[in-house]
Amino acid sequence: MTGRQEPYYVDYEGDFGLSGLTEAFALASAPRDTGAALGLVTATLDAYDLARPLYDIGDLGAEQRTRFGYDTCHDEWGYADDLREDVRALVASPLADETIRTVWRAASGDRWDPAAHGLSARDWLRHVEETCAARPHRKIPGPRPEFCPIFGARPPRPDEVRDDVLAEIRFCRERTAAAPPSADTLTALEEVAATASPAVAFRLLLRALKVHSVRIDKPWYDRLEALSSRFEHCTGLVEHGLDIAWPPIDTARRDSTWDFGFSGLARSAHQDWSGSREEIHDVAAGDSVGQTRGSAAAVLLEDTLRLLGSALSDTALATLWDGASGEPRRVGGRDWLRLVADVCRERLAEAAPAYTPVVAPARTELADVVLREIRETVPAVADRVVCPYRCPVPAGDVMDLLEQVVTRIDPDLGFRLFLRVLSTLAVPLTRERYDRYRAIGERIGYGEFHVSDVEYLVDAG
Incomplete structure (x- = not known):
């Protein structure tokens, strides 16, 4: 291999590391002995080795690969390495062995208690690490890079998230009272977050909530999801397997991240x-x-x-x-x-079989501001056509129809369709005009990436 040698970024489609392993134990039949338990560890590693990461540098073209300094594609940092990192964080910490045993049992649904098989919790995790170490070695030694060389993301430092993780564990204590997870489990998770790894503590907290089917309301779920996003976890890691009390469908609520x-x-x-x-x-x-x-x-x-x-x-x-x-x-x-x-x-x-479809009143107070933006764009597209080489459609006809949607149907729908037409026609935007679109989107309540979907058009001309 030539060029700069760095591992590429791997994102999982679900849970991973030690919490991912506890999920595998929670879903499996209880292993009869240590050998069977380590066999489940091996099976979990095998399953993740076969899974394709969400972000694969192999999907990049030659120009992007050169830009990021890669000339071959291979998985330099796999599941076994992530699992070992989690294991080492606990084994090398000052945590009491009973604390480690408590969080392991809580997150794994108590499918495997190392003490029942003559092992301390640390001895059990050392066996897990040895199983990981027996996997084929990575070609490039060294730790995972601090940030994703492709997407620019880096995991937060422990001191940046520790207080927030501790706050969620303590909220869980107040919310669930005498219900599981037990007070001992939550105390153990607090100790993991405070002295070993907030990241591991957070994922093990999620596992404990899922194992015990704790009912999570939407505001609590939103906080857990926001914290998960700071760790750069994959979408769905929080939601999958969590018992969420979803609110009724409300078509006036704009909680989709993208267009809808x-x-x-x-x-x-x-x-x-x-x-x-x-x-x-x-x-x-x-x-x-x-x-x-x-x-x-x-x-x-x-x-x-x-x-x-x-x-x-x-x-x-x-x-x-x-x-x-x-x-x-x-x-x-x-x-x-x-x-x-x-x-x-x-x-x-x-x-949602209980839902009765309704058509909410249109937000007519938006009509004037949306119409102003559409009419300012008309001169820039007067001589354009949509799909000029196949069934050409005059852009002027489309803009006239957008005005009718705004004035006669729904300004919100008209503005969303307007953004789509801008993208279809690749209309150059000034930063000032784009900022106005953002302001309209914020006023309506659009998600994070809705209006930014057309940001690439800023100064495109």
Whole structure:
């Protein structure tokens, strides 16, 4: 291998390290002896070795690989290394052996108690580390880099998150009272966070909450998710297996991170997209992390019902779709919108059978500010067409329809479709104009990456 030798960033699709191992134990039958327990460790390592990381440098082109200093693709930092890092944090700490045993038993569902098999907790973890060490060695020695060379993220330092992890453990103590996790477990987790590793303590806390099916309300869940994101955990690590008391679906709540509804459906269109039932279902079932199940279908259905109930002609609806999606297929008329509505209802019947679809009143107070932005853009696209080489659609026609959506249907939907049209036409934006779009998005309550999806257009010309 030539060039700069550094491991590339690996992100897991679920839990990992010691907490990931305890999950494997919690889901498995209780091992009959130490050999069987170590066999489960090996099976867990094998399973993760076969899993593909979410961010793989092999997906980068030659230019990006050169930029980041890589010339080959291989997994230099695997699950075994992450597990060893967690194990070492506990074994090398001043924690009492009983403390380590307590958190292990709580997180693993008490499937394997090392003391019952003549092992101290530290001896058990040393066996785990030896099993990891027997795996094929990495080609490049040394610790994981402090930040992701591709995405720029770095895990937080212990002192940056320790107090927040301790606060969640103490909140759990107050919230669950006499219910599990036990007071001894929570005390042990506090000690892990304070003297060994806040990161390990946080993931083991999540495992204990899941093992004991602790009911988590939405505000608590949101805090856990926010803390998890600071650790750069994968989306879903908190939510998967957690017993969450989801609030009722509310189409007025804008808690999707990205685009949503009919504009989100347009965003999903691509060159081979045909508007089929299956493709629509993928979007309708695409609830964001932290969203009540069925929310994506509910907001898509509401947008669709608004369009179906409007005075726009079938041709106008198809033109609007073409402009927002950039993939003209002459879908978008009422027959196709009825298919979209049917798919949304099917998804809601499955995910939220108690939900009754409603069309909330349009936020008309936004109309003037959204119209102003659309009209300022009209001169810049007057001579453009959507998809000029396939079924060209005059951009002016699309902009006229956007104004009608804003004034006659829903300014929120009109603004979302406007953002999609900007992206489709690659309209250059000034920083000032983009900042105004951000302000509108914040006023409506859009998610973190909704408006920023068009930030690449700033000074694109």
